[in-house]
Amino acid sequence: GESVGLHLPTLSVQEGDNSIINCAYSNSASDYFIWYKQESGKGPQFIIDIRSNMDKRQGQRVTVLLNKTVKHLSLQIAATQPGDSAVYFCADPHSTLTFGKGTMLLVSP
Amino acid sequence: DVKVTQSSRYLVKRTGEKVFLECVQDMDHENMFWYRQDPGLGLRLIYFSYDVKMKEKGDIPEGYSVSREKKERFSLILESASTNQTSMYLCASSFSSGKRSPLHFGNGTRLTVT
Numbered sequence: 001g002e003s004v005g006l007h008l009p010t011l012s013v014q015e016g017d018n019s020i021i022n023c024a025y026s027n028s029a030s031d032y033f034i035w036y037k038q039e040s041g042k043g044p045q046f047i048i049d050i051r052s053n054m055d056k057r058q059g060q061r062v063t064v065l066l067n068k069t070v071k072h073l074s075l076q077i078a079a080t081q082p083g084d085s086a087v088y089f090c091a092d093p094h095s096t097l098t099f100g101k102g103t104m105l106l107v108s109p
Numbered sequence: 110d111v112k113v114t115q116s117s118r119y120l121v122k123r124t125g126e127k128v129f130l131e132c133v134q135d136m137d138h139e140n141m142f143w144y145r146q147d148p149g150l151g152l153r154l155i156y157f158s159y160d161v162k163m164k165e166k167g168d169i170p171e172g173y174s175v176s177r178e179k180k181e182r183f184s185l186i187l188e189s190a191s192t193n194q195t196s197m198y199l200c201a202s203s204f205s206s207g208k209r210s211p212l213h214f215g216n217g218t219r220l221t222v223t
Contacts, residue, residue, distance in 0.1 A: 034212075036211075041216070043201070043214030044152070044212075046212070051209075089151075093209065096154075098151075098154045098168050099144075099151050100151050102151060
């Protein structure tokens, strides 16, 4: 069936580095994607979204890139900070309301 | 900011008990959702609702039911709690019909069934 999945369960980076979290999707008709961040003990929080008429969208220290040709999107976090440590989910609400397992970002000083 | 409030942060219940998990949102959202989150399994959708008195099954509805009598409130019911329902339960809401709208989550209820 259709699915959205992250590539790596865990990503470890040094403070100050840039982080890239990748996600693949399978539904060619998908036209809207969302990234969420879940900190320990909290529910997922919306970070940024992107519609398929865009290739790139920037927020504060975060950028999402969408490659519709290979059905891939990525979340880039610039100058990663300890407060960025969390589990990150990509979501494709067109295909499913179910989330994947997420990628845990670990930031070490 | 949208606020989604789950009535309990932690609950401990016995096998066979009827359990009610309550969720309230304050932004007049049409859509509400219940998920459970387990290590290694991600978030799985139990039930959702697009309007008052409407409900739809998600991916894992077995052993659960829901109630939506008012727009702002969505209750998850475990008719007879079992140990395999020990989990983190997350409620969410979203604005507008259709699916192109972010979900806003509560902070979860960690349920332990003994």
